[in-house]
Amino acid sequence: MAIKDLHKTPFDEGTITKLEIFENYAKEWLPTFIVGGHKELWIFDFFAGTGYDINSVAGSPIRILQQVKNQSGNIFQKKTKINICFNEFDKQKFGLLQQSCNQFVNDNSELLRMNINLQFRNSDFAELFPKTLSTIRKYPSLVYLDQNGVKFLADKYIDDLEKTTTTDFLCFLSSSYVLRFGNTTAFQSNLKIDIERAKQNPYKYIHKSILEQLREKLPPNTKLSLYPFTIKKNANVYGIIFGATHPRAVDKFLKTAWKKNSLNGEANFDIDDDVNKNQLDLFEKKKLNKIESFKQNIRKEILEGNIKTNKEAYDYTLKQGHISNHATEEIEMMKKEKLIHYAEKSPLINYEQVYKNNRIINYQI
Template sequence: MGGRNLHEKAFDEATLAKLEIFENYTKSWLPTFVMQSSPVICIFDLFAGTGYDINGVPGSPIRILQVIKQFIGEIFRKNVKSIRLYLNEYEEEKYVLLKAAIEKFLAENKDVGRIVTYQIDQKDFNVIYPELLPIISQFPSLVFLDQNGVKFTNIENLLKLEKTSQTDFLFFISSSYFKRFGETKEFSNYLKIDAAVLKSNPYKFIHEVVVKAIAQQLPTNTKLRLYPFSIKKQTNIYGLVFGAKHPRAVEKFLNVVWEKNPINGIANFDINEDIAKSGLQFNLFAEPKRTKIEKFNELLESTLQEHKCVTNKFMYLFTLEQGHPLKHANAHLKYLKKVGKIYYDTRTPKLGYKEAYKGDEPVSINWVNVK
């Protein structure tokens, strides 16, 4: 799919949103493997761009290096042997600028240069992707695919990542294209989505619909979980798709996106009109409408009432599956205990990953019959 050069002018608000999410997730992801003293850690940016926009604002490749710089002391202390950076930019002029930007950064930050080994290619995505897959499969890897269009988005490419065991990925997709061209043969070659489903949902939810369609085409027994983040730019809806198998990775991503948008954690705009719903509560004649967080609280409560007794691990996974940070569940569980609807015999419900998976014994969260 053709597209304009994103680096001919300053990054717009939508571009900055996806760059900030990627950067902040990298900040959460990298220390995990540094603290494990992983000898080799890999990061892939296969639609890398020039390194900076026209105003010198860093793009994804430079942001990766800046994150490595931030943790450089711990990286050396933990005896990480190498952080391998794989960059790809197909367009000649962009490739030249990218190469110069990386070389300049490493020349000015020699401590980063000591730990980073890098490879910059100028290849079509369909060539470079299969070449790098063996490396992605072998080492802890973070893959960022900031495509301009939908080139990566076919089920064959995703299934190759699904087979890896230590890979987290973020890819950008122009979801609004599916609304406009989804029934054409060109688009059906990328991803098959029921046109009726697209048309039956409001346009603002197009990215969520696309991500659900992708998830439905994964193996039924997969541990891979996909999470959308919609990005609105003028009248178009684009978005990021995050994928990971490890629940701790999902937890980190949800923290990042809910920090980006504390209203809904799923878009760079008020996609569910939660602000308007909050305002309606002061209108005695308006039907109360629940915000996303309020709906989650109600679902959490009804789930506890249905199951009667669950463990902290169950509640940990339930919260992630619903796309919420653990602090939402923690806060509501503490409230429910305070008002006497539930009981657990610990000070907190212990919803952290280590407590849920590696604690001495599970915490039982019990529904109390309320008359």
């Protein structure tokens, strides 16, 4: 599988999906920390490319700058310092990257006036990353690892990111590569994945299978949560791995992912054939789609007494890769059916009530 040079061709649909997820996440991430009063933030785009594709469609660096610009009101008010590190290894692309970003800043007076520290690096990620780790650990940081292939999804980087507490990262990988090259010594010394096990599931699940194995390798007491978003492009499977230690970050990523695909929140296609499950078969019982199964499961957990509070319901919802709305709808339904009772108007399943306001309520059966 030859690695395509993204910048000499138009971005394809899958690439646009990836970029939109990257951008939409920045859109959610920035105000959280700016309005939250953090004085200094960092964004690292370690594989930044040139800024635009051949048709002037914006790549990750320009999208990041656009989102920073959109936050200018909050940034001025809170006097936040925004640091952005754009790195690109290829010399020629690096020149274009600087040119496109500087041009964008010059064309947008808000960016010129704000306290923004733009750093351009022309380094190999493997060399640059260790040098940035102390900054990543110290400040709220958003890290993009938009590599070609899979090389930089290595155990050593995951170990480093696992130890950070204020970092959210989005890592792109060509999951199909893992199937092809995963058994080679070079690959296994970088990232230990059981390829035979990953192959047991249908090919479309390869990204999800890799992620499941990565989760299992995390230390037992880890705070890091990992979530997949599979991107199919023709015959190949790619994907994003999102990682963060804070439930607020997970909440925001899941909202971004479900906004991208309201059927499953985890792929740019109908990965579980949910559309077909909606069709009633005369001879078979109706199969539940992803949202319906989640609702059935959370109902069961509540009725069996395993989930007793809004906090437990919220944590369960995030863990299952769902958004608050799905749980709220089901629990409201259970109240209507008089299966449970809670004193408030709504079941209070959201980040603000559970973690920010510490407003914990009981669901009585």
